[in-house]
Amino acid sequence: MLAYLIRRVLIAIPVLLGILALTFVLVHMLPGDPATVLLSPEELMGDPGLIERRRADLGLDRSLPVQYVSWLGELADGNLGISFHRKVPVTEMMGPRVMPTVVLAGTSVAIALAIGVPVGVAAALRQNTKFDYLSGAGSMLAVSVPTFFQGLVAIYIFSIWLGVLPSGGMRSLGVEASGVDLMRHLILPAAVLSSVLMGPYVRYTRQSLLDVLRLDHVVTAKAKGVPYWGVVVKHALRNSLIPLTTVLAVQIPALLAGTVIIEYVFSWPGMGRLVIEGINSRDYPVILAVVMITAVLVLIFNFIADVTAALLDPRIRL
Amino acid sequence: MIRDDGPGSRLDMDAIMEASVAAGEVAVEDLRDDEIVEGPPRSPFKIAMRRFGKHRLASVSVFFIGLLGLVAVLAPFVAPSDPNAVDLMALRSPPSADHLLGTDSSGRDVLSRIIFGARVSLTVGVAAAISAAGLGTVLGLIAGFTRGVVDTVIMRIVDIFLSFPSLIVILLLVAILGPSVLTIVLVIAFFEWPTSCRIVRQMTLTLREHGFVVAARANGASSFRIMRRHIVSGVISPLTVVTTLLSAQAILLEASLSFLGLGVRQPQASWGGMLNEAQSVTVLEGLPWLWLPPGIAIAATVLAINFIGDGLRDAFDPRLTR
Amino acid sequence: MVTRTTPMTSEREPLLSVTDLHVTFHGDEATVHAVRGVTWDIRPGEVLGIVGESGSGKSVSVSSILGLLPSPPAVVTGGPVMFGGRDLLTMPERELRAIRGNEIAMIFQDPMTAFNPVQTIGRQISEAIRVHDHSVSRSAARSRSIELLELVGVPSPADRYSQFPHEYSGGMRQRAMIAMAIANQPRLLIADEPTTALDVTIQAQILELLEVVREETDAATILITHDLGVIAEVADRVLVMYAGKIVESTGILPLFQSPRHPYTLGLLGSLPRLDDRLETLLSIPGQPPDMAYIPRGCAFAPRCSLSHGRVECRQREPDLMDCGDLGQRAACHFSDEMDQEADKVAAQVGRDVRVAKE
Numbered sequence: 001m002l003a004y005l006i007r008r009v010l011i012a013i014p015v016l017l018g019i020l021a022l023t024f025v026l027v028h029m030l031p032g033d034p035a036t037v038l039l040s041p042e043e044l045m046g047d048p049g050l051i052e053r054r055r056a057d058l059g060l061d062r063s064l065p066v067q068y069v070s071w072l073g074e075l076a077d078g079n080l081g082i083s084f085h086r087k088v089p090v091t092e093m094m095g096p097r098v099m100p101t102v103v104l105a106g107t108s109v110a111i112a113l114a115i116g117v118p119v120g121v122a123a124a125l126r127q128n129t130k131f132d133y134l135s136g137a138g139s140m141l142a143v144s145v146p147t148f149f150q151g152l153v154a155i156y157i158f159s160i161w162l163g164v165l166p167s168g169g170m171r172s173l174g175v176e177a178s179g180v181d182l183m184r185h186l187i188l189p190a191a192v193l194s195s196v197l198m199g200p201y202v203r204y205t206r207q208s209l210l211d212v213l214r215l216d217h218v219v220t221a222k223a224k225g226v227p228y229w230g231v232v233v234k235h236a237l238r239n240s241l242i243p244l245t246t247v248l249a250v251q252i253p254a255l256l257a258g259t260v261i262i263e264y265v266f267s268w269p270g271m272g273r274l275v276i277e278g279i280n281s282r283d284y285p286v287i288l289a290v291v292m293i294t295a296v297l298v299l300i301f302n303f304i305a306d307v308t309a310a311l312l313d314p315r316i317r318l
Numbered sequence: 319m320i321r322d323d324g325p326g327s328r329l330d331m332d333a334i335m336e337a338s339v340a341a342g343e344v345a346v347e348d349l350r351d352d353e354i355v356e357g358p359p360r361s362p363f364k365i366a367m368r369r370f371g372k373h374r375l376a377s378v379s380v381f382f383i384g385l386l387g388l389v390a391v392l393a394p395f396v397a398p399s400d401p402n403a404v405d406l407m408a409l410r411s412p413p414s415a416d417h418l419l420g421t422d423s424s425g426r427d428v429l430s431r432i433i434f435g436a437r438v439s440l441t442v443g444v445a446a447a448i449s450a451a452g453l454g455t456v457l458g459l460i461a462g463f464t465r466g467v468v469d470t471v472i473m474r475i476v477d478i479f480l481s482f483p484s485l486i487v488i489l490l491l492v493a494i495l496g497p498s499v500l501t502i503v504l505v506i507a508f509f510e511w512p513t514s515c516r517i518v519r520q521m522t523l524t525l526r527e528h529g530f531v532v533a534a535r536a537n538g539a540s541s542f543r544i545m546r547r548h549i550v551s552g553v554i555s556p557l558t559v560v561t562t563l564l565s566a567q568a569i570l571l572e573a574s575l576s577f578l579g580l581g582v583r584q585p586q587a588s589w590g591g592m593l594n595e596a597q598s599v600t601v602l603e604g605l606p607w608l609w610l611p612p613g614i615a616i617a618a619t620v621l622a623i624n625f626i627g628d629g630l631r632d633a634f635d636p637r638l639t640r
Numbered sequence: 641m642v643t644r645t646t647p648m649t650s651e652r653e654p655l656l657s658v659t660d661l662h663v664t665f666h667g668d669e670a671t672v673h674a675v676r677g678v679t680w681d682i683r684p685g686e687v688l689g690i691v692g693e694s695g696s697g698k699s700v701s702v703s704s705i706l707g708l709l710p711s712p713p714a715v716v717t718g719g720p721v722m723f724g725g726r727d728l729l730t731m732p733e734r735e736l737r738a739i740r741g742n743e744i745a746m747i748f749q750d751p752m753t754a755f756n757p758v759q760t761i762g763r764q765i766s767e768a769i770r771v772h773d774h775s776v777s778r779s780a781a782r783s784r785s786i787e788l789l790e791l792v793g794v795p796s797p798a799d800r801y802s803q804f805p806h807e808y809s810g811g812m813r814q815r816a817m818i819a820m821a822i823a824n825q826p827r828l829l830i831a832d833e834p835t836t837a838l839d840v841t842i843q844a845q846i847l848e849l850l851e852v853v854r855e856e857t858d859a860a861t862i863l864i865t866h867d868l869g870v871i872a873e874v875a876d877r878v879l880v881m882y883a884g885k886i887v888e889s890t891g892i893l894p895l896f897q898s899p900r901h902p903y904t905l906g907l908l909g910s911l912p913r914l915d916d917r918l919e920t921l922l923s924i925p926g927q928p929p930d931m932a933y934i935p936r937g938c939a940f941a942p943r944c945s946l947s948h949g950r951v952e953c954r955q956r957e958p959d960l961m962d963c964g965d966l967g968q969r970a971a972c973h974f975s976d977e978m979d980q981e982a983d984k985v986a987a988q989v990g991r992d993v994r995v996a997k998e
Contacts, residue, residue: 018478026487029494128712137375140628144621146570148577149613152596160603167599216753219708223748224768224820225741228733234767235756242758250480257485261574275486276578279493287490291483298481313758314804369668 001310008306012299019295020075023288024068080292081285085278090289094271100170101270105259107186108193109248116198117244120205121237127210135206139199147258150192151265158188168267189266193258197251204247208240215239242312249305252298366555369633376629379622386619390436397430401587413607420607422595431587432611438588439619442503442572447565449507451557454514459549461515462522473519476512484509488571489580497583502575506568514560518553525552555634562627566620573616589616655828655860656705656744657681660718663697663704663884667713670932674700676884677718679960684827687854687861689875689892691868691907693928697884698864702830705729706744707736723828742772745821745859749833751813755805761816762801765789768823788819791856792849811842818849822857829859835870847873868911872896880904883929883939886960890968897994900963900970900978902946908994909985938973946974946981 062070074081080090116139123132159167166185171177212218213236221235256272263272271290278286310316371377389396398418399405405417405425413420419428461472491505526532526549575581576590584591589612596602596609663675675697682688690698703709704716705728720727723744728736748754755764765788766781776784782801789797792815805813814834821829831850835843851874854861863875871878871892878895880888880903888901899905906924926943929935935942941953952973960971972978986992 014474015477015481018474019481022478022482026490140624141617141621144566144570144624145617146573146577146590146613146620148574149593149617152593152602152609152613156602156606160599214710216748216750217756219703220746220748220754221756221767223706223708223740223746224771225737225739226767226771227737230771234759239756239758253481253483253485256483257574260483260485260489261578264578275489279489279578279580282493284490287486291486291490294483294486295478295481302481315757315806365669372668 004310004316005307008303012303016296016299019299020072020292021068023292023295024071026291027071027284027288028064075292080289083283083286085281085283085286090285093286094274094289097269097271097274100268101259101263101272103182104186104189104193104262104268104270105255107190108197108258109255111190111194112197112201115194116201117205117241119198120202121209121232123202124206124209124213125232132206135202139202142195143199147192147196147261148265150195151189151262154188154192155265168265170269189262189268192265193255193262196258197255200247200251201244204244205240208243209236212236212240238312242309245305245308245312246302249298249301252301253294256294366633370629373625373629373632375625376632379625379629382618382622383626386436386622387440389433390440393433393437397427397433399427399430401430401434402426402585403430410605410608412605419611420605422592422608423601426585428592428607428611431592432589432615434587435589435592435612435615436619438499438576438582438586439569439572439616441499442506443565443569443619443623445503446506446510446568446572447561449503450510450564450568451514451561453507454511454516455518455553455557457511458515458518459522459553462519462526463549465523469519472515476515479509479512482509485571485574489575489578492575492580497575497581499582502572502581503568506571510564510567514557514564517556517560521553521556522549525549555630559627559631559634562623562630566623566627569616569620569623589613653683654681655684655686655723657722658701658705659720659722661701661704661721662716662718663700663709664715664717665713666715667932672931673934674714674884674931675704676934678879678881678884678886680879680886680889682828682860682862684860685858687863687874687876689871689878690862690864690881691866691871691878692881693866695928695931696881697931698881699832701881702746702832702862702864706740706746706830707733708740708746738772741768741821741826742824743826744828744830745824745826747814747817747821747829747831747834750837751808751810751817752805752837754817755813757805760802760804761808761813762786762789762803765816765820765823768820772824784823785819788823789816791822792816792819792853794819810838811845814838814842814846815849818846818853822853822859825857826859828862829854829857830862830864832864833866834863836865836867843870850874868907880907883934884931885939885971887940887972888968888970889960890970891966894964894966894968898964898968898979899982899994900968900975901940901972902944902978902981903940904970905978905982905985906943906945938971945985946972946977950974 078091080094082088083090083093086093119135119139123135126132155167158165165188166172167188168185170185171181172185175181213232218231218235221231226235259268259270260272260275262268263270264276267273275287275290278284278290306316403426405421405427407425408414408417408421409425410423411417411421411425417427417429419432421427422431457472461469488505488509491508492501495501495505572581572588573590573593576588577593579591579594581590582588592612593609596605601608658681659679660677661675661679662673662677665672665674678697678701680688690702692698700709700714704714705721707716707728709716716729719729721729723739726735728739731739755761762782762785765785766778769781769784770776770778786797786801789800794800794812794815800808800812800816808816814837818834834850835846838846847870850861850863853859861874863871865871875892877891878889879886880890880895880901882903888895888899888904890900894900895904896908899908903924910923924943929939929942935954937952937954937956938944938947938958941947944953947953950973956973958971958973960969961975962968963970963975970978982992982994986994
């Protein structure tokens with residue numbers, strides 16, 4: 001088990017370095033000189049040699065690989081760069097944005113799992129029935145209708161037409177912040193985001209369970225006289241859900257893409273909205289920080305998924 | 319059971335089995351089923367096409383996409399008016415005999431804009447998917463065929479790309495490079511190739527070990543010829559499925575970009591861009607003809623393409639022969 | 641007597657009797673008739689061998705009896721299949737479940753895939769015990785499982801109990817499989833190609849173990865195999881299946897001494913023996929029929945050396961008929977020509993594929 005973990009970490013290291021390198025390249029593709037960005041036009045006009053000195057101060061006169069290494073050092077210190085727009089450290093801007101996104105994404109994943117997995121199981125157990133076809137078409141529809149359109153339709157129906165739920169934001173103005181108020185604001189964005197995530201869960205669960213149900217050991221269990229649900233739960237479901245852990249990890253980029261659009265549509269004050277604001281104000285360091293954090297999160301969750309799968313499936317530990 | 323329908327058939331089946339479910343282990347059972355169910359020898363392609371034909375939703379979808387393509391190509395002749403022509407007499411007018419789907423805030427005909435918008439969506443969908451699949455195929459073939467260090471490097475690069483939140487990076491790149499259909503296609507292709515690369519590599523590795531490829535090598539066929547003759551033909555079917563699904567993905571991405579105001583530049587008509595205008599509560603509440611039609615158009619197109627992909631997968635996948 | 645069982649046993653009521661069993665698979669492309677009306681029975685304590693090529697319907701026919709085939713696409717018709725005075729085919733699933741793994745237990749071909757890979761072997765054996773007797777405690781099931789593992793010759797069974805299938809060798813897995821099958825002292829043990837997936841050296845050990853287990857539990861055994869050599873070692877009586885039908889039903893000695901169906905003769909000819917040179921091995925020409933498109937007449941006729949295109953073979957499918965006084969039955973229009981045919985084959989290849997009559 002330990003050897004397995006070490007191997008996973010060793011594989012992850014070059015990927016992490018690659019992610020950082022690609023991010024670094026993107027930083028350098030950006031228009032705008034970091035040397036001038038923190039200076040006012042007056043300062044620049046007053047002292048022509050200032051830019052050169054700034055460049056030297058910031059280390060921009062060194063070769064790219066050297067810069068890359070020192071940038072890695074900065075990252076290790078938790079320095080993600082300075083916002084072009086607000087002139088404050090990116091970490092400071094991101095701080096208050098983390099929780100809203102975690103709440104939204106976490107709720108959506110939880111809803112999607114709570115509904116998607118059982119539906120997938122039911123579809124597999126009733127293969128080729130009406131339920132199977134309907135859930136298949138439904139999950140197909142959920143991934144085909146653009147997220148933002150689902151959001152607009154949800155707002156149109158529930159906020160404008162029925163007027164039962166708020167159309168955006170995280171809390172009502174002039175009302176004491178409360179759990180109930182947050183819940184009311186969370187329902188629509190979380191529902192739309194979970195519908196996007198759910199489709200793949202349904203499909204993976206269904207296919208994976210069907211695959212396992214075909215295996216010999218399921219027949220053995222049946223031949224032993226294990227009751228139907230015992231066969232399904234103990235001998236098929238557990239085995240079939242192991243790959244789902246990987247699916248969850250692999251979906252993180254899609255989850256983040258989803259939150260970007262959902263937060264935009266529902267004015268949800270999270271990281272996704274920060275990205276859009278960053279793009280509109282050309283505040284690239286902010287975007288890059290989000291990109292990098294996501295990529296690292298994917299790595300971490302992949303690792304967790306690998307470990308979970310290894311715990312659930314003794315064959316992997318070898 | 320011996321079947322004499324030539325090389326390729328067995329492999330195509332294996333190929334699809336491998337490709338169709340990332341997580342799936344292929345049960346030995348499949349082979350047995352296949353043996354039981356196969357009738358007299360028939361071309362595997364014909365069998366696949368017949369199965370596809372039985373998939374009703376997929377067949378309808380092919381018809382729909384075909385029709386949409388035709389409309390897009392013939393847009394100048396089909397559209398009731400110029401998509402950018404401003405009718406000052408009819409600003410924000412609801413659907414009427416003059417304007418079947420009404421007009422937008424600048425008095426432009428919504429139906430015409432939808433018809434011209436199909437051009438953008440389909441172009442991006444097809445071009446981005448084919449470029450992504452092409453890039454992925456080349457790299458996948460190289461990885462699977464050389465193995466060793468080259469393979470490891472390519473697969474790590476794939477891992478890196480798959481870890482990135484592609485939507486955000488695409489947003490960023492499009493913002494930097496300036497929005498145009500070409501940029502969007504290139505950027506999408508640049509971030510969506512890893513899926514097809516993985517599948518092609520997996521296929522290549524599987525096929526390499528197959529009897530006839532080994533035999534070809536033993537007979538002294540050069541690597542390149544083996545690659546071209548046998549492996550490419552085996553890879554084609556899963557690749558078709560993946561390319562189809564990629565194009566749905568690309569259309570959604572382009573729509574999202576345009577919706578966020580970072581896609582195709584106004585005034586060029588695009589479905590996502592039309593929805594971009596629907597963000598004010600006034601439009602959302604009072605002018606549903608402005609945002610419902612383009613939304614439905616995107617949804618229907620993507621759904622149809624996804625159904626086609628699904629139909630193709632089922633058609634190539636022997637597990638569903640029961 | 642030709643069978644090893646005592647005359648007393650052979651006159652007792654059959655333990656399991658199958659009448660006119662049909663199994664069809666309904667696919668998109670075609671309907672496959674895997675089993676086309678088989679009738680047979682097995683008496684208590686008897687070892688019945690079922691031989692045939694893959695696809696002959698031998699496995700499917702026994703799986704269908706226990707309701708183990710996925711349905712759809714499988715459809716089981718005909719019957720009844722009587723066991724202990726009740727029809728297995730019409731019995732409610734609940735009651736059938738109480739019989740499965742309890743009174744009738746199965747040993748599968750591939751012990752690698754037949755165990756759940758993510759559960760310990762011990763847990764799977766314990767489950768077989770506890771599923772039929774809820775009063776057995778976890779720890780009691782555990783000690784019983786360890787006893788069983790010891791009985792089938794798994795070394796250090798207490799440690800092996802908590803190991804996973806992949807930590808066992810192939811032969812050990814099959815031993816564990818047998819332990820699981822006999823956990824509830826079944827009256828009938830069905831072994832479906834129990835040695836096919838194993839190394840030759842292990843095969844003999846497993847066959848020996850089956851013999852030991854049979855004596856221990858006194859269970860009747862159905863042994864399904866494509867290997868006549870295996871049959872020769874353990875079976876009392878043999879059913880030869882071809883294209884979903886029984887083509888010959890006979891005691892073990894008559895099978896080897898005087899086969900009454902040309903397919904059986906073909907199987908004997910393809911059985912290698914120690915004293916053989918390679919060129920004396922015979923193979924049956926042609927392929928078994930496509931089970932979705934079985935030709936008219938005798939299904940074996942296209943490959944038969946006895947048929948020579950005789951009209952009767954192509955037109956009418958022969959029934960299983962008595963031939964000889966040894967209780968031998970064969971489904972061949974010309975089974976009375978079999979002795980000459982065997983002589984002819986012997987003359988051609990320079991050896992008699994039959995076993996000399998004592």
